[in-house]
Amino acid sequence: QVQLVESGGGLVQPGASLRLSCVASGFTFAAYAVGWFRQAPGKDREFVAGISRKGEDTYYEDSVKGRFTISRDNAKNTVYLQMSGLKSEDTGAYYCGADYISPESWSRADEYDYWGQGTQVTVSS
Numbered sequence: 001q002v003q004l005v006e007s008g009g010g011l012v013q014p015g016a017s018l019r020l021s022c023v024a025s026g027f028t029f030a031a032y033a034v035g036w037f038r039q040a041p042g043k044d045r046e047f048v049a050g051i052s053r054k055g056e057d058t059y060y061e062d063s064v065k066g067r068f069t070i071s072r073d074n075a076k077n078t079v080y081l082q083m084s085g086l087k088s089e090d091t092g093a094y095y096c097g098a099d100y101i102s103p104e105s106w107s108r109a110d111e112y113d114y115w116g117q118g119t120q121v122t123v124s125s
Contacts, residue, residue, distance in 0.1 A: 002026040002114050004096050009119035012086055016123070020081040022096030022116060030054070030074040032099055032114075035106050036081045038092035038121070045095065049081060050106030059106055063089070086123045093118040 008020040022034065035050040049070040050059045058070050064083075072079040079096060097112030105111040 004116035006119040017084040040092040047107035
């Protein structure tokens with residue numbers, strides 16, 4: 001059974017850091033690109049960062065460049081999202097998606113077949 005499980009969210013103050021994890025099982029994880037997305041209440045799911053199958057290529061949404069870092073450990077079937085300098089606008093439910101897709105499709109949520117259940121990140125003073 002294909003499964004993605006996110007963890008690491010929480011309530012933090014502006015400027016704080018968090019590291020999210022996405023653990024995969026039930027499929028050949030190393031063959032899939034992975035994307036992190038977030039969704040605020042009443043808004044569409046938006047792309048945050050993507051990473052290639054072997055981790056050599058990454059791509060970020062402009063607002064998180066320089067603050068967030070995506071990485072993966074295929075031996076652990078895990079993708080990470082290290083977030084620093086968090087802002088209130090980073091608040092939302094964070095989801096990881098996985099699929100066998102090209103970099104041109106990483107930012108498109110409708111291209112992903114596999115999704116986790118999400119982990120909530122709230123940035124507030």
